[in-house]
Amino acid sequence: MRQKETITRKKLYKSGKSWVAVATAFAVMGVSAVTTVSADTQTPVGTTQSQQDLTGQRGQDKPTTKEVIDKKEPVPQVSAQNAGDLSADAKTTKADDKQDTQPTNAQLPDQGNKQTSSNSDKGVKESTTAPVKTTDVPSKSVAPETNTSINGGQYVEKDGQFVYIDQSGKQVSGLQNIEGHTQYFDPKTGYQTKGELKNIDDNAYYFDKNSGNGRTFTKISNGSYSEKDGMWQYVDSHDKQPVKGLYDVEGNLQYFDLSTGNQAKHQIRSVDGVTYYFDADSGNATAFKAVTNGRYAEQTTKDKDGNETSYWAYVDNQGHTIKGLNDVNGEIQYFDEHTGEQLKGHTATVGGTTYYFEGNKGNLVSVVNTAPTGQYKINGDNVYYLDNNNEAIKGLYGINGNLNYFDLATGIQLKGQAKNIDGIGYYFDKDTGNGSYQYTLMAPSNKNDYTQHNVVNNLSESNFKNLVDGFLTAETWYRPAQILSHGTDWVASTDKDFRPLITVWWPNKDIQVNYLRLMQNEGVLNQSAVYDLNTDQLLLNEAAQQAQIGIEKKISQTGNTDWLNHILFTAHDGQPSFIKQQYLWNSDSEYHTGPFQGGI
Helix, strand or coil, X not given: CECCEECECCCEXXXXXXEEECCCCCCCCCCCXXXXXXXXXXXXXXXXXXXXXXXXXXXXXXXXXXXXXXXXXXXXXXXXXXXXXXXXXXXXXXXXXXXXXXXXXXXXXXXXXXXXXXXXXXXXXXXXXXXXXXXXXXXXXXXXXXXXXXXXXXXXXXXXXXXXXXCCCCXXXXXEEECCEEEEEXXXXXXXXXXXXXXXXXXXXXXXXXXXXXXXXXXXXXXXXXXXXXXXXXXXXXXXXXXXXXXXXXXXXXXXXXXXXXXXECEEXXXXXXXXXXXXXXXXXXXXXXXXXXXEEEEEEECCCCXXXXXXXXECCCCCECCEEEXXXXXXXXXCCCCCCEXXXXXXXXXXXXXXXXXXCCXXXXXXXXXXXXXEEEECCEEEEEECCCCECCEEEEECCEEEEECCCCCCECCCEEEXXXXXXXXXXXXXXXXXXXXXXCCCCCCCHHHHHHCECCCCHHHEECCECCECCCCCEECECEEEECCCEEEECCCCCCEEHHHCCCCCHHHHHHHHHHHHHCCCCCXXXXXXXXXXXXXXXXXXXXXXXXXXXXXXXXXXXXXXXXXXXXXXXXXXXXXXXXXXXXXXXXXXXXXXXXXX
């Protein structure tokens, strides 16, 4: 598998809790050409240029006191028209969805969104069938309607699962229309399916993890797959343009990037609150088994000498310790197949696919190459990994549960350096070479109407506040060329119209996601959407624009920006400010044993 990598060198400055890179002073392109990386590296730090430009660094939080916080919230009631969202079962005694907090105080968003391609050939190739598939592309259609609606029955809990008993006392099975909602019940057990993706009669259904209500997807119509520059697209036969978004292909879900139209392969993507893995060859989606209403629990084990060790596991609502790969309240995590111990900071291979889970919360970060059987070889100061054919492997691999990277040209194991690989930043330990998650890069995006209006008014220092030695920091405010007055109309700014830089520019996807979640919590942004690191970059950018509209409306209502300064830059209830909680801008971002300075 080909992996993309970039390396740059930057002279760095450190100021308080903020890190700034010396680039051309205020070379702002839509307030997006600010460079932020970790300070004083002795080896190149991987970075990638985009419209938002360079990323900063972010790694694993330090160990924290283990604690479990269980929070019960009622499942919101929805109308019969909103099938596929929340609970349609008003009669069930298990309507509450317990939202459990992971045992850490870290402020990390969901991890993930590794973008790779198994195709490397240039040029354009066309096919009317999906790559590696031999079946015909279906014509445009929607899933067939289910049976006549069943009303007046009741859900009954059985062995921790739910079955549905109709008015005649019969337990239903298969695909059913229950009071206007499409639901599925196992043909053998009758258990209701929740949190699963199923192919039923060549139609893809996803059944909500809370309500079990099914959702269907638009089918691809009469077009053809086209390979361009090593990436697959699906070109519509009518407008001759690549389709974009999530589509049903003969009962299999496939995803095409919203900006480029490139098909997702060997990638993790979140769409409408559901996280999928898209196969490296076919591009077909797999949804992770969803688990809710449980809790994290600290468990202990003893070795043969009687020494006791503790670990974290997840116990479902029936008291069973879950095992394997699971979607735990929106976070993809792995639990040992035998003990149920949660995996953190390591790789696990499931169904032939190798996943890497970051070391703080144990959330899925990326899918990586599965290492062949082989062995390490030391040659002087260099370390290689040779397969059974005595060939050195190259790229990012999971080996014995650890993340290792081998140079694409030489095969030499990387140690003591940070590197961006397929849109994700890792640091590889100077002694072991084992990798750890740092940050997720923002994908390149096209300029839009907001970009040209948000550009800095001009480059004079009077257009900026909270500079350090003439350089931008995380706490910088700037004067945009125009403001969105009342959230509706662009007007020229005045010398009183300053806005936080962090509202229009983010050094990496992690901080952008955290910012959007903050805006949701503050009521500035709609709370119904789910944003994480696996969300398409275009959707995150559009959400940021909606947040800007909300901010400008509130500024017009209050007549000031004091409230905005308060939620972004002020400590609350003994907790650091939002900015100081971001890993890039606090001392924890420094590796005390790595090539960095060791904190501030």
